Amino acid sequence: MTAVRAPKAAANPGASREAWRRRLLYAGVALVTGYCLVPFYWMIVSAFRRPTDQFDNTPLPAPFSMDNFSAVFDPDNGFGRSLLNSVIVAGVTTVLTLIVGVFTAYALARLTFPFKNAVLGIIIATSMFPGISQIVPLLKLFTDIEWMNTYQAMIVPSLGFALPLAVWNLTVFFRQLPFELEQAAMVDGCSRGMAFRKIIIPLAAPGVFTTAIITFIAAWNEFIIALTMVNRKEMQTATVAISKFTGSANFDQPFGTQMAAGVIVTVPLVIVVLVFQRRIIAGLTAGGVK
Template sequence: MTAVTTADARETAVTQAPRARRPLRAGTVGLYVGIVAIAVFCLAPFYWMVVSSLKDPRAIFDNSLIPLNPTLMNYEAVFGAQNTFVFALRNSLIIAGSVMMLALVFGVFAAYAIARLQFRGKTLVLGMFLATSMFPGVAILTPLFQLFADWGWIDTYQAMIIPDISFSLPLGVWILTSFFKAMPWELEQAARVDGCTRGQAFRRVILPLAVPGVFTTAILVFISAWNEFMIANSMSQTPAAQPVTVAIAQFSGISQYDTPYGTQMAAGVIVTVPLIVLVLLFQRRIISGLTAGGVK
């Protein structure tokens, strides 16, 4: 009994003893270096934008990594020109929010039909969605402008919302289709056995479980519509409908003769920070939605 107790004590002492750290392998070090390099590459433009926004217009080209005499005059100039930037923020919020809501409504039903229903050409339909997302927008810009001009839609919200949906919807359908395919069929079948119709089973069982995928799609579609410039620059002609991307491109400097780099950088920071905060707050939901269906 004493021998057994002594052996157990030795085993416990060995288990609780601090383990010697293994030296890092060359592959692990290279992985860490690569991650740091990618992070620096992605964050460097935003850091330079913040630094440039805090510089005086006369010091904008001094190439210093830290502003020697930081100033907020560029931010004051952004909001000082008759509140046009505030109107542009409102327009972008309306356009991006409308695109997000409409893309989710159509995308959820389309993705559910592709993932759950059996019909001919299902794979072809999904491939056509992907082909639409790869179609260059500049190729349809002139026909769209002529069409919307005939309808009297130039300088209106719908002239930017409808084309944005056509490019955002394929992304949403692709993400949601993978998410719906990952759900077990037994959940829907159990709801049908309990007396639910197909619509009730979708609304009460499938849709609540699809919240992570829907949330991920909503954020990605919103960011895509928020950052769109080419169509908005062609369809909006007055501040009444111009989003922030177009308003920033048309900024003037603090004075009449200086280059508007400082105000453009300040406006870029104001527009980008909310998106960064949004992604950081919900990054786990975004990753879970993007990886849904990857592992069974």
């Protein structure tokens, strides 16, 4: 007796479409990631080439050379002092931005006063002006008050660019924190200041930390202000120092040295982001779901 075979089940068209969507998504992510990483890969490869091999197109340097990194820290370049200047400017800018931004954002999130939303809108609107449009008046002002070639000439304008983003980000974050937490703390005997210091600030740590990282990166990478407000070599930041590298004869373009300096400047930022990526993501997504 011949057994009757059951017909094969028809393939699920929905599952097939979902699998194709997933493949397309992965392919898109891989394409975007590769597009973003290729310039950094080529910068690293160029940094480890010998100066005589800078125009080679091989995917890896052959042989590996540290000559470009040695040239970066040549005493004539003063790159070590420039790195210190960048740390000072970015660090002070970040600290001042957090101090002013936290109190401003808390007031905008918790207090009720006329035109509060208009004030927040004006703060955000100030960040929409291109930085280059503020250079001439700032240059005139700092010349008159004798701030040229000083740290404050780089820090104060950076504050103007960093504060609007910090205030906006922290205001949204503070609004997500339940007001009942402060009320409960004040019922237990805390003043509003104590409740803010002991309850709100610890809860707002992810948002504050994310704002600090974003502000530090923006201040670290700032170029046009540092280039305009400083003309003394010992006061210039790392980004300006890289743009002023000269070759062995002061006429050739030192691509390898610039690439090596770019690696030195970029690696600390990459390490910070990789180490604190969970805190950064937590701060960016906090309050996204009720």
